[in-house]
Amino acid sequence: MKIIEAKNISKSFNDNPVLSKVSFAIEKGTFTALLGKNGSGKSTILNILMGEILLDKGDCLLFGRDLKSNPDDLKNKIAHVSEKIFFAYPMAISKFIPEYAKFFTSFDTKLFFQMAEDVKLDLGRTFGTYSRGQKMQILLMAALAQGAELLLVDEVTSVLDAFSRNYFIARLKEFTAKGGTVILTTNIVSEVQNFCTDVLFLSQNQIKFQTPLKSVGENFKKVRSLDGKHPLLKNQQCFLSGTNSDGSFSYIFPQNKVNEKDFPDLMQDKRGVTLEDLYIYHSQREHND
Amino acid sequence: MISLLKFFIPNIIKNTLFFYALALTASALLMISPMHSDYSKTLAGFIIMLVFPLYTYFNANNYLSASLGWILQTPVPKLSIILANGILNLFKIVFSSLLLLISWLIVILFENGTFELPDSISFSRIGIQLGSPHDFSIQDSYFFIFLVSGAAALLFGILPDMLGKAQLQRAQAQQLNLKSFISKGALKQVAIATALMSFVIFAENNEIPNFITYNLVLGLGVLASIYLTLNSVKYVYDIKKPIAAAFLIFFVGSYASVKIGNQQISNHKIALDERFDLINFLGSFQDNGYETLFKELKAGTESSIDIGRNDLLNAVQLNKNKEIVNETLAQLNDRCNTQTDHTCRLASYITNIRLGVKSSLTDLDFLRKGCPKDLLSCSLLGLHAAGTQEDHAAAHSVMMIECKNRKDNFNQRVCTNYYNSRSKQIAKI
Numbered sequence: 001m002k003i004i005e006a007k008n009i010s011k012s013f014n015d016n017p018v019l020s021k022v023s024f025a026i027e028k029g030t031f032t033a034l035l036g037k038n039g040s041g042k043s044t045i046l047n048i049l050m051g052e053i054l055l056d057k058g059d060c061l062l063f064g065r066d067l068k069s070n071p072d073d074l075k076n077k078i079a080h081v082s083e084k085i086f087f088a089y090p091m092a093i094s095k096f097i098p099e100y101a102k103f104f105t106s107f108d109t110k111l112f113f114q115m116a117e118d119v120k121l122d123l124g125r126t127f128g129t130y131s132r133g134q135k136m137q138i139l140l141m142a143a144l145a146q147g148a149e150l151l152l153v154d155e156v157t158s159v160l161d162a163f164s165r166n167y168f169i170a171r172l173k174e175f176t177a178k179g180g181t182v183i184l185t186t187n188i189v190s191e192v193q194n195f196c197t198d199v200l201f202l203s204q205n206q207i208k209f210q211t212p213l214k215s216v217g218e219n220f221k222k223v224r225s226l227d228g229k230h231p232l233l234k235n236q237q238c239f240l241s242g243t244n245s246d247g248s249f250s251y252i253f254p255q256n257k258v259n260e261k262d263f264p265d266l267m268q269d270k271r272g273v274t275l276e277d278l279y280i281y282h283s284q285r286e287h288n289d
Numbered sequence: 290m291i292s293l294l295k296f297f298i299p300n301i302i303k304n305t306l307f308f309y310a311l312a313l314t315a316s317a318l319l320m321i322s323p324m325h326s327d328y329s330k331t332l333a334g335f336i337i338m339l340v341f342p343l344y345t346y347f348n349a350n351n352y353l354s355a356s357l358g359w360i361l362q363t364p365v366p367k368l369s370i371i372l373a374n375g376i377l378n379l380f381k382i383v384f385s386s387l388l389l390l391i392s393w394l395i396v397i398l399f400e401n402g403t404f405e406l407p408d409s410i411s412f413s414r415i416g417i418q419l420g421s422p423h424d425f426s427i428q429d430s431y432f433f434i435f436l437v438s439g440a441a442a443l444l445f446g447i448l449p450d451m452l453g454k455a456q457l458q459r460a461q462a463q464q465l466n467l468k469s470f471i472s473k474g475a476l477k478q479v480a481i482a483t484a485l486m487s488f489v490i491f492a493e494n495n496e497i498p499n500f501i502t503y504n505l506v507l508g509l510g511v512l513a514s515i516y517l518t519l520n521s522v523k524y525v526y527d528i529k530k531p532i533a534a535a536f537l538i539f540f541v542g543s544y545a546s547v548k549i550g551n552q553q554i555s556n557h558k559i560a561l562d563e564r565f566d567l568i569n570f571l572g573s574f575q576d577n578g579y580e581t582l583f584k585e586l587k588a589g590t591e592s593s594i595d596i597g598r599n600d601l602l603n604a605v606q607l608n609k610n611k612e613i614v615n616e617t618l619a620q621l622n623d624r625c626n627t628q629t630d631h632t633c634r635l636a637s638y639i640t641n642i643r644l645g646v647k648s649s650l651t652d653l654d655f656l657r658k659g660c661p662k663d664l665l666s667c668s669l670l671g672l673h674a675a676g677t678q679e680d681h682a683a684a685h686s687v688m689m690i691e692c693k694n695r696k697d698n699f700n701q702r703v704c705t706n707y708y709n710s711r712s713k714q715i716a717k718i
Binding site: 050076086 | 292295296304358362365
């Protein structure tokens with residue numbers, strides 16, 4: 001069941017196009033990683049879904065309802081987590097959240113306080129006094145407790161410490177396991193490799209590809225080289241994707257552009273293409289284009 | 290919308306009451322400080338009548354708009370958010386104005402022992418009397434606060450797009466489909482300019498020469514100190530330190546300014562005392578007869594009016610011999626002629642009338658020559674002192690002419706008092 005259907009949506013800021021005829025769909029129960037370089041429009045898409053940004057062109061259905069009809073009540077079904085959100089009120093979070101909960105139809109206050117206890121977060125302070133990571137924890141807890149069906153998480157996991165990141169990712173996976181849907185934007189691609197189900201890649205104001213994670217590297221291959229001097233590595237479709245612990249370099253290329261059999265066996269990288277490799281490939285392609 | 294109002298109104302009340310209590314405490318501390326009473330009263334009034342309402346209007350905690358970041362995550366319809374914003378701003382105005390009204394009533398009760406309004410103040414012109422009555426009073430301050438509040442509401446409540454750019458993230462502003470015309474920096478300037486303009490306007494409203502210069506500098510200095518300190522230091526230190534620093538600057542600055550300006554103020558006050566003594570004389574003259582006048586004369590210890598007081602007292606009370614009195618008066622008149630002291634001349638004139646020595650418009654003319662700067666008050670005094678119907682009518686016509694010609698605040702107040710007392714007299718008749 002599709003809970004989001006975007007068709008040819010476009011958005012510009014001060015005549016600078018951020019999204020240009022973007023189309024995609026999100027299935028219920030998926031955990032989608034929304035990837036792209038800085039300024040590629042990831043946050044813009046989330047803000048559009050939240051109704052915080054109005055579309056210039058195109059259509060977008062959310063839970064089957066047109067975003068243009070300004071369906072404010074849908075915010076019971078959507079929760080947004082972003083650094084831009086600030087519980088700006090001189091009230092301790094422990095007092096603020098029960099008040100905040102009253103705005104929603106199914107906010108689970110107990111769950112919120114349970115999560116705070118799990119991550120050992122003292123809620124007796126006002127929002128502004130917390131560290132950046134703690135603020136994100138509070139926002140994530142509020143979003144998870146809201147009783148929403150769709151969670152939009154905008155580049156917050158990168159500011160969390162290892163413990164809380166694992167905790168909240170587990171919570172998000174649990175959320176999707178129960179039928180919830182998550183769209184998460186991040187610049188740390190490696191962190192989503194292990195738990196997202198789908199990948200949506202934005203590049204040059206458009207969707208470059210949308211694919212399930214398991215098939216993300218199907219059409220790509222990797223090779224390793226100690227010096228990068230193999231002639232085929234000079235191919236314009238072949239990009240450096242990272243360094244390895246043995247000091248060698250990894251290169252990624254599309255199978256239909258470069259034949260892996262042209263490389264000696266010793267250079268073959270059997271580990272498979274990761275999401276990060278793919279991200280680097282497309283980013284460099286975009287840069288070269 | 291109801292949920293927003295339920296959330297914000299109790300907190301606005303709590304927040305406003307908290308700062309109101311702070312303002313009252315600060316004012317009370319000022320009143321008991323070693324500062325000159327005129328200035329402690331002025332500063333106390335400044336805090337209650339200007340800083341408090343401005344804080345109430347501009348404090349981010351009292352803005353729904355400042356909380357839009359999270360409100361926009363809730364299912365509350367956008368139109369309700371805007372309406373609630375307007376309602377809350379109106380509520381702020383009404384609530385803080387109510388507190389100001391209570392302050393004013395307390396002052397009235399404290400000073401008069403009753404809630405009865407003084408004759409010269411109608412309900413539309415209520416305000417807290419600041420400083421000594423003749424030095425600094427805020428007429429129309431309550432009405433003025435309403436005007437400022439209205440402007441603030443218009444700028445920051447009813448037109449939330451003005452606030453949009455400053456308080457909202459761009460995306461949030463877009464969600465409300467608002468076009469922002471003003472930057473965050475510009476908004477600050479608007480707030481500061483509003484505060485400064487408010488001060489200038491109500492300073493000018495009093496139109497007392499010298500008052501504006503001193504108090505404006507003081508007020509601007511205090512405002513600038515607080516603003517600059519908070520804005521420059523808060524990025525370097527913890528937020529509590531600049532607040533403490535601002536208060537330190539506030540008190541040290543105001544105390545120092547009083548010290549520095551003490552001599553100037555003292556001179557200014559003496560001049561004012563002389564002028565307002567006349568008004569006091571008139572009041573007592575009218576209500577209690579000449580005896581009060583002489584009590585006033587006797588009580589005087591300073592100022593140039595003493596030149597005539599002692600002589601007159603000697604003449605009137607110590608020696609009833611008419612010849613001696615006349616001789617004394619002649620000396621007094623001579624002295625007044627050489628000194629061109631209108632107060633002296635007035636005292637002389639009043640005493641003449643009191644003793645029945647002279648009572649004619651000739652004296653009034655004489656008086657007019659001697660007090661060109663305060664002709665109106667001289668005329669008024671002459672009017673009260675006039676012994677015959679003709680004298681009274683002539684003096685009244687002089688008053689009417691002078692009231693039309695003299696538009697400065699001092700003389701206008703004299704005229705207002707005159708009109709009021711005359712209306713009463715006519716009503717009695």
